[in-house]
Amino acid sequence: MSSSPPAVSLPALRFDNVTKTYRGGQVRALGGVSFEIAQGEFFGLLGPNGAGKTTLISILAGLAKATSGSVSVHGHDVVGDYAAARRALGVVPQELVFDPFFSVRETLRIQSGYFGVRNNEAWIDELLENLGLADKANANMRQLSGGMKRRVLVAQALVHRPPVIVLDEPTAGVDVELRQTLWQFVARLNKEGHTVLLTTHYLEEAEALCGRIAMLKQGRIVALDRTSALLAGTASTMLRFKLDQALPAGLAERARVTGRIVQVKAHDAAEVEQILAALRAAGCQIEDLEIGRADLEDVFLEIMQSEPAAAEARS
Ligand SMILES: Nc1ncnc2c1ncn2[C@@H]1O[C@H](COP(=O)(O)OP(=O)(O)OP(=O)(O)O)[C@@H](O)[C@H]1O
Ligand SMILES: [Mg+2]
Numbered sequence: 001m002s003s004s005p006p007a008v009s010l011p012a013l014r015f016d017n018v019t020k021t022y023r024g025g026q027v028r029a030l031g032g033v034s035f036e037i038a039q040g041e042f043f044g045l046l047g048p049n050g051a052g053k054t055t056l057i058s059i060l061a062g063l064a065k066a067t068s069g070s071v072s073v074h075g076h077d078v079v080g081d082y083a084a085a086r087r088a089l090g091v092v093p094q095e096l097v098f099d100p101f102f103s104v105r106e107t108l109r110i111q112s113g114y115f116g117v118r119n120n121e122a123w124i125d126e127l128l129e130n131l132g133l134a135d136k137a138n139a140n141m142r143q144l145s146g147g148m149k150r151r152v153l154v155a156q157a158l159v160h161r162p163p164v165i166v167l168d169e170p171t172a173g174v175d176v177e178l179r180q181t182l183w184q185f186v187a188r189l190n191k192e193g194h195t196v197l198l199t200t201h202y203l204e205e206a207e208a209l210c211g212r213i214a215m216l217k218q219g220r221i222v223a224l225d226r227t228s229a230l231l232a233g234t235a236s237t238m239l240r241f242k243l244d245q246a247l248p249a250g251l252a253e254r255a256r257v258t259g260r261i262v263q264v265k266a267h268d269a270a271e272v273e274q275i276l277a278a279l280r281a282a283g284c285q286i287e288d289l290e291i292g293r294a295d296l297e298d299v300f301l302e303i304m305q306s307e308p309a310a311a312e313a314r315s
Contacts, residue, residue, distance in 0.1 A: 171200060236293060
């Protein structure tokens with residue numbers, strides 16, 4: 001891909017024509033995914049529910065096997081060279097899985113032991129501190145709230161200081177304060193050289209954090225570029241207003257409606273005028289009109305709506 005940053009020796013992650021089918025081929029979760037992430041990148045993997053993000057991460061983490069294709073971490077094949085690949089990875093899974101009988105600190109010590117890391121207390125303390133878990137160090141996992149369990153999952157993933165950090169929706173169900181703490185910490189690790197692969201449905205987080213973004217739809221990559229290029233390559237103006245009645249035909253199909261709030265994209269000033277004229281002609285009483293820049297959510301919706309589905313693309 002021409003937009004890739006210059007390769008720093010080996011790519012951090014390499015996906016080569018990865019396919020995955022379930023139930024004897026009835027469900028095709030991934031239909032041939034290829035891309036590379038350079039060392040030090042902060043990379044976003046976006047896509048609607050069921051697009052295949054977690055499947056791709058499970059294959060990367062060795063939790064699922066690709067039907068065909070290959071994946072490597074710092075040049076280590078995730079199947080042929082599993083131990084080295086896994087050691088280079090810290091994975092925060094989407095599902096909360098933990099052993100309820102251990103305390104937070106014990107959980108982190110056990111995970112350190114699993115990776116053969118000794119004398120890890122100073123780093124464990126730093127993780128607890130940075131993830132707002134210091135006062136929960138001795139609490140049993142089952143006593144923690146959902147958001148706190150997710151913090152422990154993040155700490156667990158980072159306990160062996162992996163060069164590549166993979167976060168599968170780390171902020172689902174997490175309060176605003178922790179989201180900010182978490183992103184500050186992950187951004188610091190990225191600045192220090194760690195590669196980050198992130199999936200999230202909070203597109204404003206992806207827009208703020210990721211240098212490059214890939215969008216998956218039905219198991220295929222339908223967009224992959226620098227975040228700035230994705231934002232620049234679309235209708236750059238958004239009209240937002242409130243409306244208590246139905247939109248006129250012609251606008252209804254292209255608008256995004258959330259309750260009373262309507263958003264319509266326009267490519268230029270002439271189109272803004274056309275939209276306003278159509279609303280006037282239909283006698284629509286609009287309130288709180290704002291004209292702003294399109295954001296990543298607009299780009300995402302545009303790409304998801306315009307790209308043909310995988311099955312159609314193949315026929
Ligand atoms: N173990 C499984 N058996 C059968 N089908 C599965 C299995 N795991 C995933 N799938 C299917 O594979 C597809 C991709 O699922 P995946 O969990 O990778 O999506 P996702 O992009 O992570 O979605 P979300 O945003 O909801 O987390 C879906 O159609 C899903 O139903
Ligand atoms: Mg998922």
